[in-house]
């Protein structure tokens with residue numbers, strides 16, 4: 001028996017049917033074609049699947065697709081304004097805060113959630129705020145610096 | 157597997173009570189979905205309680221705070237008045253997993269999952285919290301220390317669900333604290349943890365206390381003798397030494413990759429002393 005779901009993703013109404021035990025991550029990637037969120041672990045440990053659900057940062061691998069009725073979801077695909085990249089995205093590129101890029105969408109969503117709550121975080125707050133995101137390439141330093149640079153630009 | 161979203165606790169109870177197969181409650185899902193994915197459990201029914209009226213709310217009544225069973229940890233942290241009243245309980249919520257996990261995980265789920273190392277449990281036990289349970293035979297209350305039956309097992313009967321965690325009214329001149337030891341500062345599981353809640357009088361003498369130890373036995377321990385060791389004192393060095401010795405003696409830990417028996421036993425005393433100092437300062441003692 002499938003679950004029939006009506007939800008909002010990046011401001012657009014979306015309708016889908018999924019298996020009751022299917023994760024939101026699988027729904028996004030395999031049914032809706034939004035492949036920005038990545039599966040690193042599938043168990044809530046790596047943050048590569050991070051999305052913002054009703055204003056809260058969550059791992060989409062730990063949400064059921066069936067739970068999404070009437071919810072508001074933000075994914076990495078909604079971050080840029082058309083062709084104009086979000087300051088976080090631009091500073092990740094400018095600061096070489098990515099190598100293979102698998103972790104990047106998750107880091108960007110987590111950084112976005114962090115800066116909404118705390119527009120002027122300390123380095124320590126950034127590191128704690130992003131502790132749920134793992135990166136095996138960069139060593140994290142460039143990521144932290146890109147978030148600091150974006151935060152500065154966004155504060156104006 | 158069927159997925160249900162009842163809108164009342166009564167409906168949730170009847171779904172759970174009637175199910176012949178394997179039924180689980182879904183609150184935050186940060187344990188449940190991981191176990192499903194790993195194939196450790198294959199539920200026939202999952203009852204999502206996040207749409208049950210009231211279960212998403214933190215209420216402040218005359219008695220004290222009541223945290224709905226589906227309230228995610230992050231909502232506890234966003235409630236400034238709650239964090240001010242119960243900083244130890246809030247510290248525990250802040251230590252459960254990452255920001256992502258806190259966006260979903262609930263203290264009730266943490267308790268029902270019944271890991272001896274569950275971060276929210278020692279803090280809630282120290283606070284003297286109870287849970288409200290709805291069931292096919294009516295409602296009941298249970299002290300938080302009595303929810304876990306053993307590692308991974310709880311004392312809820314078929315069809316019973318926890319609807320809220322109820323904290324007592326915060327006493328004047330009282331303070332609570334939760335500390336844990338982990339090899340890493342974030343994203344780790346407690347090797348030893350301690351919750352302390354105490355009340356002092358006008359002269360700084362401790363009149364009431366509760367001390368709870370986590371990760372050193374099959375369930376979280378409420379150590380009454382440890383509380384007695386500091387009641388009637390101003391938390392002087394002798395009282396702290398007593399507290400530490402009693403906490404260490406109360407440990408029945410295991411040896412595992414996270415810590416040896418000797419280490420856990422020793423650190424339990426150290427953390428108890430530090431948590432008591434923090435709780436004492438938060439109560440306004442000097």
Ligand code: FES
Pocket residue numbers: 038039040041042043044045046047048049050059060061062
């Ligand atoms: S894929 Fe979701 S946290 Fe790793």
Ligand code: FES
Pocket residue numbers: 097098099100101102103104134135136137138
């Ligand atoms: S850039 Fe490769 S994992 Fe982060």
